[in-house]
Amino acid sequence: MDLKRDKSRALSKDSLISELGGVGSKRAELYAKIGINTIGNLLEYYPRSYIDCSLPVPIQTAEVNSHCVVKGIVTRKIPAARIRQGLTLYKVIVQDESEAMTVVLYNNQYVFDAFLSGEEYIFYGKMNGGFTRKEMNSPFFIRADEPKKIRPVYRLTEGLTSNMLISNLSVSLGAVESGFFSEPLPEALRSYYKLPTREYAIRNVHFPEDGEASKLALRRLAFDELLILQIGMAMLKNRSRQLTSYQMQSKNKALEKFCSSLPFDLTNAQKQAIAEVSADLQSQEPMNRLLQGDVGSGKTVVAAAAAVMAKENGYQTALMAPTEILARQHDKTLAELLTPFGARVCCVTGAVKGKARLTLNEKIQNGEYDVIVGTHALISGSTEFSNLGLVIMDEQHRFGVNQRAALSEKGGSPHKLVMSATPIPRTLALIIYGDLDLTVLNELPKGRQAIETHAITAKLRDRTYSFIKKQLDAGRQAYIICPVIEENENELTSAKAYIERLKKSALGEYNAGLLHGKMSASEKDRVMNDFKEKKLDLLVATTVVEVGVDVPNATVILIENADRFGLSQLHQLRGRVGRSEHKSYCILIAGSVTESAKERLRIMTQTSDGFKISEYDLKLRGAGDFFGERQHGLPSLKVADIAADRVILAETAQAAKKLIKNSPDLSLYPELKRLAEEMFDKGKAGAD
Ligand code: ADP
Numbered sequence: 053m054d055l056k057r058d059k060s061r062a063l064s065k066d067s068l069i070s071e072l073g074g075v076g077s078k079r080a081e082l083y084a085k086i087g088i089n090t091i092g093n094l095l096e097y098y099p100r101s102y103i104d105c106s107l108p109v110p111i112q113t114a115e116v117n118s119h120c121v122v123k124g125i126v127t128r129k130i131p132a133a134r135i136r137q138g139l140t141l142y143k144v145i146v147q148d149e150s151e152a153m154t155v156v157l158y159n160n161q162y163v164f165d166a167f168l169s170g171e172e173y174i175f176y177g178k179m180n181g182g183f184t185r186k187e188m189n190s191p192f193f194i195r196a197d198e199p200k201k202i203r204p205v206y207r208l209t210e211g212l213t214s215n216m217l218i219s220n221l222s223v224s225l226g227a228v229e230s231g232f233f234s235e236p237l238p239e240a241l242r243s244y245y246k247l248p249t250r251e252y253a254i255r256n257v258h259f260p261e262d263g264e265a266s267k268l269a270l271r272r273l274a275f276d277e278l279l280i281l282q283i284g285m286a287m288l289k290n291r292s293r294q295l296t297s298y299q300m301q302s303k304n305k306a307l308e309k310f311c312s313s314l315p316f317d318l319t320n321a322q323k324q325a326i327a328e329v330s331a332d333l334q335s336q337e338p339m340n341r342l343l344q345g346d347v348g349s350g351k352t353v354v355a356a357a358a359a360v361m362a363k364e365n366g367y368q369t370a371l372m373a374p375t376e377i378l379a380r381q382h383d384k385t386l387a388e389l390l391t392p393f394g395a396r397v398c399c400v401t402g403a404v405k406g407k408a409r410l411t412l413n414e415k416i417q418n419g420e421y422d423v424i425v426g427t428h429a430l431i432s433g434s435t436e437f438s439n440l441g442l443v444i445m446d447e448q449h450r451f452g453v454n455q456r457a458a459l460s461e462k463g464g465s466p467h468k469l470v471m472s473a474t475p476i477p478r479t480l481a482l483i484i485y486g487d488l489d490l491t492v493l494n495e496l497p498k499g500r501q502a503i504e505t506h507a508i509t510a511k512l513r514d515r516t517y518s519f520i521k522k523q524l525d526a527g528r529q530a531y532i533i534c535p536v537i538e539e540n541e542n543e544l545t546s547a548k549a550y551i552e553r554l555k556k557s558a559l560g561e562y563n564a565g566l567l568h569g570k571m572s573a574s575e576k577d578r579v580m581n582d583f584k585e586k587k588l589d590l591l592v593a594t595t596v597v598e599v600g601v602d603v604p605n606a607t608v609i610l611i612e613n614a615d616r617f618g619l620s621q622l623h624q625l626r627g628r629v630g631r632s633e634h635k636s637y638c639i640l641i642a643g644s645v646t647e648s649a650k651e652r653l654r655i656m657t658q659t660s661d662g663f664k665i666s667e668y669d670l671k672l673r674g675a676g677d678f679f680g681e682r683q684h685g686l687p688s689l690k691v692a693d694i695a696a697d698r699v700i701l702a703e704t705a706q707a708a709k710k711l712i713k714n715s716p717d718l719s720l721y722p723e724l725k726r727l728a729e730e731m732f733d734k735g736k737a738g739a740d
Pocket residue numbers: 316317318319322345346347348349350351352353473497498600602604631
């Protein structure tokens with residue numbers, strides 16, 4: 053192959069991929085498709101997995117229908133058989149000590165010719181039953197005497213083969229200038245965590261000597277990614293650490309009065325949380341706190357207590373909710389809790405329009421309201437505050453890092469409290485919410501009973517209705533959740549059709565309301581209120597009630613097509629009941645379902661611990677899906693998996709702390725600092 057470039061000049065990180073011998077404009081275009089433009093991009097294009105040919109099994113014991121590695125001698129080559137137009141079969145018989153198998157090649161004379169009779173090869177592929185012998189179709193193979201038994205597998209694009217990539221990588225690795233592998237980690241840190249050099253990692257991630265080498269390489273690369281992520285988070289946290297113009301006075305008397313006005317005793321966890329928030333508000337730096345608590349743990353009163361304190365100090369509080377329903381509910385709850393303390397509460401949502409909106413905005417700007425509840429229209433919209441000292445965000449997992457950052461930029465650095473009912477493991481929370489301090493409400497209010505959960509098939513629906521009837525007769529209320537509104541060809545139960553069906557069932561005589569996403573805000577409002585005020589016994593709803601809705605008298609939730617929901621969503625839905633001293637029930641109806649759906653339903657019936665459920669969810673779905681890249685606004689990771697790499701996560705957390713302690717502005721580690729800035733810039737671009 054001709055090298056186009058001047059061979060005496062080494063390649064740098066920024067050299068264009070087309071400077072590489074054998075890469076013409078066609079191939080460069082293919083590379084561009086998978087995001088590779090420079091030599092740096094190429095060398096950091098890591099394999100998605102490996103084929104390890106080092107441990108072949110006898111053909112006889114190789115399991116049919118699974119991927120296997122076998123080793124054998126080519127004993128016979130059966131030349132082309134033209135099956136039909138455009139399909140030619142080549143067969144190679146391979147024999148080991150135990151048995152023979154057929155290797156089938158499609159339209160690939162080139163590979164067929166390359167096999168030499170009497171030579172030994174190692175094959176990797178899916179073993180099939182075959183007519184007379186076991187068979188492998190187009191397996192991956194190497195010669196048995198090939199020293200490197202482990203091969204990388206890359207994500208490719210049509211026209212770009214694994215061999216092309218491997219050969220380009222191999223040439224690049226031979227030609228890069230030494231500075232390419234500059235080492236961002238201090239020597240001491242590397243030896244403490246037993247990490248190979250970055251150069252070793254990049255060379256061995258592509259061309260590992262053996263399985264150990266590839267593991268070591270991956271560990272190093274994942275370590276770098278997570279370390280840089282955490283350093284980036286710490287930098288973000290530092291940035292929001294200006295002074296606040298809203299340092300508050302302790303208002304213990306008012307807080308005590310507020311707490312004793314509640315119809316219940318606070319849990320210890322709630323008291324602790326209120327104390328932490330109160331201390332934060334008195335600090336010179338703005339509060340940046342995440343309040344995490346399982347569904348029903350009582351986060352709202354903590355928010356209300358914070359609002360009391362802000363009000364007593366003469367500041368406004370803004371509370372943002374992810375949905376209108378939730379905003380209206382908070383408006384109502386906070387008005388009830390806070391009006392006795394002289395706080396004036398209002399609600400700003402997309403539904404307040406025109407003149408009404410102008411008037412409302414004017415009053416907010418004049419300081420005629422103390423607590424302003426709303427959807428995120430509050431941050432993006434035209435609302436100006438007179439003296440905004442505290443911002444509370446409910447159900448935080450719907451707001452990304454960047455939205456949080458946008459809020460900090462509101463004038464004077466107001467205090468910030470974010471609340472989330474997605475209980476994620478602490479180590480993970482520290483990453484995802486690394487820019488925040490963490491409080492966990494790890495205790496449910498007294499007297500709550502476990503929610504009894506059953507997974508059943510549609511056959512038992514009528515019996516379930518009779519059961520719900522008993523609950524309604526005892527004065528309780530119930531939710532029924534259906535995944536979609538209109539009936540479609542998938543025969544999904546639609547909420548509207550459902551109401552009709554209910555009329556003919558044992559529940560026919562009760563008042564049922566319908567709630568779905570396509571209704572106008574005021575319609576939703578009316579239905580929710582009717583349900584709250586018990587004018588409705590039953591609420592048939594789509595997932596709009598998923599987050600936060602609080603009607604303590606409801607004790608049953610029936611979820612149709614439960615197999616369609618993810619674990620965290622089911623847990624959220626179930627959290628609509630079990631909000632009082634009455635025993636509550638969750639019934640999951642699912643038809644014939646996949647294994648993974650069965651697993652989810654099983655987990656739901658076995659535990660109600662939100663932390664456990666989110667652990668499972670994380671495992672079942674993987675981190676990308678669980679957090680939703682766009683929602684958490686974190687940069688995407690190439691090697692590391694924040695769900696799976698817990699050990700590295702803990703190590704890098706510790707390492708990042710040490711480095712920052714050593715050099716708070718990171719001037720001692722300029723390369724790490726640069727990488728962190730780069731990662732977050734990319735993350736930002738990706739999140740918008
Ligand atoms: P979440 O944490 O899910 O947002 P909420 O704040 O909506 O929970 O509270 C759930 C329900 O529990 C509400 O009806 C609330 O009034 C009630 N509640 C909150 N704290 C307590 C407590 N300490 N004792 C009894 N009930 C409580």
